[in-house]
Amino acid sequence: xxxxxxxxxxxxxxxxxxxxxxxxxxxxxxxxxxxxxxxxxxxxxxxxxxxxxxxxxxxxxxxxxxxxxxxxxxxxxxxxxxxxxxxxxxxxxxxxxxxxxxxxxxxxxxxxxxxxxxxxxxxxxxxxxxxxxxxxxxxxxxxxx
Amino acid sequence: xxxxxxxxxxxxxxxxxxxxxxxxxxxxxxxxxxxxxxxxxxxxxxxxxxxxxxxxxxxxxxxxxxxxxxxxxxxxxxxxxxxxxxxxxxxxxxxxxxxxxxxxxxxxxxxxxxxxxxxxxxxxxxxxxxxxxxxxxxxxxxxxx
Numbered sequence: 135x136x137x138x139x140x141x142x143x144x145x146x147x148x149x150x151x152x153x154x155x156x157x158x159x160x161x162x163x164x165x166x167x168x169x170x171x172x173x174x175x176x177x178x179x180x181x182x183x184x185x186x187x188x189x190x191x192x193x194x195x196x197x198x199x200x201x202x203x204x205x206x207x208x209x210x211x212x213x214x215x216x217x218x219x220x221x222x223x224x225x226x227x228x229x230x231x232x233x234x235x236x237x238x239x240x241x242x243x244x245x246x247x248x249x250x251x252x253x254x255x256x257x258x259x260x261x262x263x264x265x266x267x268x269x270x271x272x273x274x275x276x277x278x279x
Numbered sequence: 280x281x282x283x284x285x286x287x288x289x290x291x292x293x294x295x296x297x298x299x300x301x302x303x304x305x306x307x308x309x310x311x312x313x314x315x316x317x318x319x320x321x322x323x324x325x326x327x328x329x330x331x332x333x334x335x336x337x338x339x340x341x342x343x344x345x346x347x348x349x350x351x352x353x354x355x356x357x358x359x360x361x362x363x364x365x366x367x368x369x370x371x372x373x374x375x376x377x378x379x380x381x382x383x384x385x386x387x388x389x390x391x392x393x394x395x396x397x398x399x400x401x402x403x404x405x406x407x408x409x410x411x412x413x414x415x416x417x418x419x420x421x422x423x424x
Contacts, residue, residue, distance in 0.1 A: 163349070205310065
């Protein structure tokens with residue numbers, strides 16, 4: 135699948151999963167809602183002080199190691215309908231109050247009514263996507279994940 | 280959420296995503312079908328010689344760095360129904376012909392009719408899960424991903 139098609143499929147998903155890794159190579163994975171603008175992927179963290187130890191591992195990882203990958207996928211019992219799309223890139227953390235944070239909140243609110251009801255209070259994760267890739271069973275003669 | 284509940288939620292999913300990382304900390308992410316037995320998670324790779332460069336990155340990563348994390352999640356537009364569950368552990372690659380590979384194929388075939396129609400031809404990935412964790416919006420007063 136070419137990168138334009140991979141990006142287009144990715145953009146249809148409502149949920150993706152963000153993988154980061156600690157400096158010593160321990161991967162971490164968390165589902166994220168996201169918005170895309172060109173080759174930039176935005177997600178946001180809610181402000182949850184009580185959960186900071188668990189919730190902020192992705193932020194610690196990104197600060198130490200900006201390399202991330204994000205995947206969206208589609209599952210049906212008819213495996214000829216399966217697909218996935220992946221964005222590999224470099225992430226940074228943007229604090230509330232910075233212009234890129236406002237852009238993230240705007241784009242997320244356009245995409246998710248739930249964010250219009252209440253904007254995310256924590257920092258944004260902004261991923262500069264360097265590579266789109268993907269796979270669709272219907273284009274594959276040997277259709278399997 | 281306690282680990283028993285996280286495991287139980289995870290076990291309801293048909294698809295999960297496996298994150299590995301290269302020795303130098305670059306994360307990789309791919310959707311996987313899986314089967315669980317106690318605290319062991321099995322998935323398998325199809326034999327696709329033409330795609331080996333892309334398909335086998337997870338295998339290269341695991342050989343260099345066994346630390347993996349696997350996530351299952353559930354999305355609905357009603358965010359009070361959201362949940363995710365995660366398995367952190369240590370992975371190994373088991374080649375076809377070894378007893379653990381046969382166990383993986385048996386368990387995957389029990390769970391997926393699609394594997395009964397044709398067993399996976401490539402190696403199995405066997406994850407010894409060291410930690411189950413999860414989150415469910417309905418148990419969270421501040422329900423957000």
